[in-house]
Amino acid sequence: MIKLENVKKVYPDGTEAVKGVNFEIKDGELCVLLGPSGCGKTTTMKMINRLIPITEGHIYIDGTDNRDMDENELRREMGYAIQEIGLFPHMTVAENISTVPTLKNWSAQEKEDRVRKLLGLMGMDPDEFAEKYPTELSGGQRQRVGVARSLGADPPIMLMDEPFGAIDPITRDRLQDEFLKIQDEIQKTIVFVTHDINEAIKMGDKVALLKDGELIQYSPPAELLAAPKNRFVRDFVGSDRTLKSLRLMKVDEAMKESPRVVKEDQDLASVGKIMNEEEVNYLIVVENGNKLKGWVNREDVEEVGAGTVADAMVTDTGAAEIGTSLADALTVMLERDVANLPVVDGDNNLQGLLTFHDLQSLIGETYTERGGKHPEVKK
Amino acid sequence: MEVWNYINGHWMTIGNWTLDHLWLILVSNSLAVFIGVTLGIFIAGKGREEIADTVLYLAGIMMTIPSLALFGLLMPFLSALNLPSIGFLPAVIALILYGQLPILRNTYTAIREVDPAMIEAGRGMGMTSRQILFKIKLPLAVPVIMAGLRNAVVINIGIATIAVFIGARGLGVPIFRGLRTSRMDMIITGAVFVSILALLADGLLALAEKKFTPEGLKK
Numbered sequence: 001m002i003k004l005e006n007v008k009k010v011y012p013d014g015t016e017a018v019k020g021v022n023f024e025i026k027d028g029e030l031c032v033l034l035g036p037s038g039c040g041k042t043t044t045m046k047m048i049n050r051l052i053p054i055t056e057g058h059i060y061i062d063g064t065d066n067r068d069m070d071e072n073e074l075r076r077e078m079g080y081a082i083q084e085i086g087l088f089p090h091m092t093v094a095e096n097i098s099t100v101p102t103l104k105n106w107s108a109q110e111k112e113d114r115v116r117k118l119l120g121l122m123g124m125d126p127d128e129f130a131e132k133y134p135t136e137l138s139g140g141q142r143q144r145v146g147v148a149r150s151l152g153a154d155p156p157i158m159l160m161d162e163p164f165g166a167i168d169p170i171t172r173d174r175l176q177d178e179f180l181k182i183q184d185e186i187q188k189t190i191v192f193v194t195h196d197i198n199e200a201i202k203m204g205d206k207v208a209l210l211k212d213g214e215l216i217q218y219s220p221p222a223e224l225l226a227a228p229k230n231r232f233v234r235d236f237v238g239s240d241r242t243l244k245s246l247r248l249m250k251v252d253e254a255m256k257e258s259p260r261v262v263k264e265d266q267d268l269a270s271v272g273k274i275m276n277e278e279e280v281n282y283l284i285v286v287e288n289g290n291k292l293k294g295w296v297n298r299e300d301v302e303e304v305g306a307g308t309v310a311d312a313m314v315t316d317t318g319a320a321e322i323g324t325s326l327a328d329a330l331t332v333m334l335e336r337d338v339a340n341l342p343v344v345d346g347d348n349n350l351q352g353l354l355t356f357h358d359l360q361s362l363i364g365e366t367y368t369e370r371g372g373k374h375p376e377v378k379k
Numbered sequence: 380m381e382v383w384n385y386i387n388g389h390w391m392t393i394g395n396w397t398l399d400h401l402w403l404i405l406v407s408n409s410l411a412v413f414i415g416v417t418l419g420i421f422i423a424g425k426g427r428e429e430i431a432d433t434v435l436y437l438a439g440i441m442m443t444i445p446s447l448a449l450f451g452l453l454m455p456f457l458s459a460l461n462l463p464s465i466g467f468l469p470a471v472i473a474l475i476l477y478g479q480l481p482i483l484r485n486t487y488t489a490i491r492e493v494d495p496a497m498i499e500a501g502r503g504m505g506m507t508s509r510q511i512l513f514k515i516k517l518p519l520a521v522p523v524i525m526a527g528l529r530n531a532v533v534i535n536i537g538i539a540t541i542a543v544f545i546g547a548r549g550l551g552v553p554i555f556r557g558l559r560t561s562r563m564d565m566i567i568t569g570a571v572f573v574s575i576l577a578l579l580a581d582g583l584l585a586l587a588e589k590k591f592t593p594e595g596l597k598k
Contacts, residue, residue, distance in 0.1 A: 049503060074505070075502070080500065080504050086497050100504050135596075
């Protein structure tokens with residue numbers, strides 16, 4: 001756990017870069033320090049590994065004041081990845097990755113094993129890349145090696161200063177996804193600096209929004225979007241925060257569980273009755289227990305008149321898999337021009353139903369839950 | 380033709396002068412590299428910008444002193460210290476001084492210009508200042524330092540001919556003697572051998588420069 005207690009940074013010329021911030025980062029959590037340039041986010045991060053000395057206050061690493069530790073030992077226990085990547089051009093990929101293990105006097109075998117493991121984790125073939133030099137790599141590969149290097153000696157804590165800042169948006173997006181998957185596996189305590197709100201929302205378990213050296217809001221990204229504390233936060237997260245929060249929420253959170261279903265061989269007359277009972281114009285058809293087969297709607301049922309569900313059923317139904325973001329589900333709905341979307345698991349078993357109406361009320365909730373509507377939305 | 384005859388008849392002597400010349404260059408430039416690199420690293424340190432300016436300024440001035448005058452200036456200085464004021468020693472000292480600027484300046488510049496991101500990465504990973512110097516700064520500076528050395532050696536091979544005026548031996552001897560006795564063949568012989576030596580040294584050091592450049596910096 002990292003705990004910042006009234007941490008201040010005042011430069012000799014009197015500039016107050018950080019004005020007494022308090023927050024803590026739990027083990028295994030990815031905490032994003034977010035804010036416009038000059039807000040003190042990088043300074044705050046660098047005080048954690050003492051690259052910048054603290055003027056006042058304390059930073060505790062698992063309960064120990066970081067000023068009571070040897071600064072080099074402290075830094076070797078914290079992975080460090082920076083925007084410019086900072087790979088050493090005169091060292092091979094393997095040598096770069098084993099920088100900290102070398103400082104810690106690991107054996108050659110231990111280092112080699114570690115390099116192979118980390119390159120594998122980054123999706124890079126160790127046989128192909130270990131002996132290459134940074135100049136022989138693409139931007140994305142270099143960034144991956146930079147992250148691998150920060151994981152070199154398997155530190156419990158990682159500090160990352162805009163680690164995906166220097167690459168094109170498409171590669172960045174992919175690296176972010178990869179990194180989130182890796183983080184799921186390695187569960188490091190991470191301090192992640194960025195000025196990009198989208199990156200913050202995507203990556204963070206918690207987001208600390210800073211402005212002029214002060215901590216304005218510290219909360220999970222969903223809360224930052226749903227309940228911005230003040231005008232600055234609202235403006236910073238942007239007027240499209242609804243769309244952003246849809247990206248953050250999963251279909252599981254918004255779907256109706258166990259919706260009414262019908263089977264293929266069911267009589268159409270009974271289907272009409274169920275629709276009336278449920279007050280819906282749409283029913284999902286399942287087979288083999290709970291596998292999604294298709295759907296029937298009222299118009300088709302009435303047109304066909306007599307027969308079984310199979311006669312009126314449409315099988316080409318879109319579906320969203322569990323874990324899909326609401327933004328992606330909404331895209332599917334708009335593309336297919338449907339107001340309802342079945343939610344399935346990986347084996348096509350029906351898990352629930354997402355309706356446009358539910359989405360709408362969810363968005364409404366986001367806006368009215370706390371703080372009221374954004375004035376600009378009224379126009 | 381006369382030159383050819385002269386070389387043919389005196390190849391032992393010419394060989395000795397060449398060896399003397401080489402020895403002078405080897406001793407003076409080895410010391411110059413040691414002093415220049417050490418001093419260059421020192422003045423490239425944090426908070427030593429003013430010292431660096433002064434040192435580089437002085438080294439610059441040194442280059443503007445005509446070599447003959449520098450030899451002359453060294454003589455009273457060395458006699459005051461009870462050291463031999465003619466011959467090998469003053470020649471070595473003068474050549475060290477002349478070699479300083481290229482070596483010192485290149486070391487200083489190369490170290491100062493190492494990408495700060497790299498130094499920051501090193502610090503952030505827990506390298507001590509010493510480890511940063513030896514593992515990052517110096518390896519990255521090697522090609523530039525080598526270029527400075529190459530420059531210094533080539534300059535000094537030329538200047539060393541003048542050291543004959545203060546009694547040092549080398550390829551300056553046939554030139555000096557030739558001038559006094561109007562023997563064009565001796566002057567040309569000396570000049571040609573100095574040029575060959577300079578070209579060879581330049582080529583060899585270029586190879587060394589390539590060899591010492593870290594693999595990853597070559598592409």
